[in-house]
Structures are given as C-alpha cells and as structure tokens.
Amino acid sequence: MPLDLDWVASVQANTSAIERRAASLGGRRTVKKDYQAAWLLKAVSLIDLTTLSGDDTPGRVQRLCAKARQPVSAETLHALGMDGLTVGAVCVYHDMVATAVRALEGTEIPVAAVSTGFPAGLSPWHLRVQEIRESVAAGAREIDIVISRRHVLTQNWQALYGEMREMRDACGEAHVKAILATGELGTLRNVARASLICMMAGADFIKTSTGKEGVNATLPVTLTMIRCIRDYQERTGIKVGYKPAGGIAKAKDALLYLALMKDELGDDWLYPDLFRFGASSLLGDIERQLDHHLTGHYSAANRHAMG
Numbered sequence: 001m002p003l004d005l006d007w008v009a010s011v012q013a014n015t016s017a018i019e020r021r022a023a024s025l026g027g028r029r030t031v032k033k034d035y036q037a038a039w040l041l042k043a044v045s046l047i048d049l050t051t052l053s054g055d056d057t058p059g060r061v062q063r064l065c066a067k068a069r070q071p072v073s074a075e076t077l078h079a080l081g082m083d084g085l086t087v088g089a090v091c092v093y094h095d096m097v098a099t100a101v102r103a104l105e106g107t108e109i110p111v112a113a114v115s116t117g118f119p120a121g122l123s124p125w126h127l128r129v130q131e132i133r134e135s136v137a138a139g140a141r142e143i144d145i146v147i148s149r150r151h152v153l154t155q156n157w158q159a160l161y162g163e164m165r166e167m168r169d170a171c172g173e174a175h176v177k178a179i180l181a182t183g184e185l186g187t188l189r190n191v192a193r194a195s196l197i198c199m200m201a202g203a204d205f206i207k208t209s210t211g212k213e214g215v216n217a218t219l220p221v222t223l224t225m226i227r228c229i230r231d232y233q234e235r236t237g238i239k240v241g242y243k244p245a246g247g248i249a250k251a252k253d254a255l256l257y258l259a260l261m262k263d264e265l266g267d268d269w270l271y272p273d274l275f276r277f278g279a280s281s282l283l284g285d286i287e288r289q290l291d292h293h294l295t296g297h298y299s300a301a302n303r304h305a306m307g
C-alpha cells in the first residue's frame with residue numbers, strides 16, 4: 001500500500017503498560033505433560049534453523065540441513081506418535097545458500113538468506129539490492145533483509161518505506177522478512193512505526209533482530225510488534241507474519257512465545273506461513289525436554305549438536 005504518514009504519526013506505544021503486561025507473562029502457568037510435548041513439536045516446525053557465523057563452512061551447513069530434515073530422532077517421534085516433522089526453514093548467509101539448497105533437495109524446507117549486508121545493512125545500496133537478487137538466483141525462497149536503522153532514528157519514514165519497497169521488489173517471488181534490529185531503534189514507539197512502515201511497503205514478515213545486536217528478541221518488543229500486526233490486519237485485511245530472533249534458546253521461552261501469539265493474534269499465527277523462531281540453539285533444548293518427557297531423564301546438551 002502507499003505510505004500513509006498520518007497513520008504512522010498516530011502510532012503510539014504505551015511503554016509502561018507494555019512492560020507491565022510483558023512482566024506478567026513469565027509467571028503464567030504453562031502447558032504440562034503430553035500437551036507440552038505437543039506444543040514443543042509444534043515449536044520445532046516453526047524454527048528457522050540458523051547458522052550465521054563468520055566461521056560457517058559447507059560441512060556445518062550440510063550438518064545443519066541434515067538436522068532440519070530430521071530435527072527430532074525417529075525414536076522420539078515414534079514414541080510421541082508422530083512422523084515426518086521438519087523445521088520451518090534453514091537460515092544462512094548468502095554464500096551458504098547454494099550448499100543449503102543442495103543439502104535440502106527432495107524436501108519442502110525453504111532456504112532463507114540473510115541478505116542486504118547483514119547484520120549492519122550499511123554496504124552500498126546497489127550491492128544490498130544485488131545481494132538479494134543473487135540469493136534468490138541461488139535458490140533462496142525467503143530473504144531476511146535488514147532495514148537502515150538510521151532512517152528510523154532520524155524519522156526519515158519516506159526513505160525507510162522506499163528502501164523496503166525496493167528490497168521487496170528485488171525479492172520477486174521470494175518471501176521477505178524485514179529485520180528491524182529493535183535493540184537499536186531506541187523506543188518502542190520507533191519499533192511500532194518501523195513495523196508499520198515495513199508492512200505498508202510489502203514485508204511478508206517482520207522480524208525483531210539479527211541476533212547480533214546487544215539486545216535481541218524481548219517480550220515488550222514482541223507485544224509491540226504483534227499488536228502492530230493485529231492493527232494492520234484489522235485495517236487492511238492483510239496478515240503479516242512475525243519472527244522473534246536472537247537469544248531464544250530455551251523450550252520454556254518457545255512455549256511463552258507461542259502462548260502469546262495464540263492470545264494476541266489467534267491460531268493462524270501458529271503455523272510456519274505466519275510465525276517462525278529465528279534460533280540457532282533452541283532445537284537442542286526442545287529435544288532435551290522431549291527426551292525428559294519420555295524417559296524422565298535429561299540428556300547432555302552435547303548429544304544435540306546442531307551443525
């Protein structure tokens with residue numbers, strides 16, 4: 001849709017109310033026993049299994065893709081009465097896209113590429129756009145772009161909208177997730193306004209963080225962003241997805257996020273087309289909890305290597 005600056009100007013975020021509500025969530029009762037196992041399996045299906053390290057190698061990415069194909073052992077799945085579970089996507093740097101695409105051949109698991117000069121997004125503009133095109137050409141079906149934080153910090157909404165539109169166009173058929181890097185945006189109101197502008201410019205998902213900021217996904221930021229998604233749907237009829245990313249490493253955190261999505265946005269946001277976890281180590285903790293559910297014992301974390 002066109003940039004609606006009146007709507008942007010009217011956006012508010014009541015920080016103390018949001019923080020109060022977020023603080024009340026941690027103490028909530030959570031699902032137990034078989035219900036918990038079922039929710040954890042759902043969480044697995046929503047993970048963008050991620051490796052974004054300077055020392056990534058084709059071997060690590062291939063191992064990660066093997067994990068993506070079979071995220072939970074066949075024995076565990078069988079014992080829980082399930083089969084055929086995969087993660088939502090594999091998320092890598094551009095240079096690893098071709099390796100990941102090859103390693104996932106024969107599956108429906110998409111490869112997501114962090115393009116546009118991730119994580120700072122400060123490389124020359126034409127190179128950022130070109131990187132998107134090259135990632136798509138290499139087989140990425142999802143592109144995680146980073147916005148220019150300076151456009152938010154200087155309130156240059158037209159520039160933010162313009163860059164998001166151009167990146168959206170460069171993605172073609174690929175889905176685009178807009179990473180806001182919320183830990184660098186200063187205020188929750190800025191988070192809300194950046195969320196809205198990215199949605200107006202065609203983002204399929206809004207995503208909190210690169211995982212490289214000092215503060216990554218948090219509950220106050222999540223409440224702010226998913227309420228923007230709700231407002232956007234109410235005003236336009238368009239459902240935009242949400243991806244919290246960075247620092248989500250524990251099964252209990254995943255359950256909290258899922259409960260929040262269900263409460264605030266409803267069941268549609270519990271499927272991979274509208275919700276993902278960006279996480280490099282969450283899967284290992286979920287496996288340990290599932291093992292515990294079945295055997296009463298926790299396995300060592302090193303039995304659940306990711307890549």
Ligand SMILES: O=C[C@H](O)COP(=O)(O)O
Pocket residue numbers: 050052091209210211212245246247248249278279280281282
């Ligand atoms: O988008 C994904 C994040 O980079 C993953 O962050 P994490 O390593 O803290 O799970």
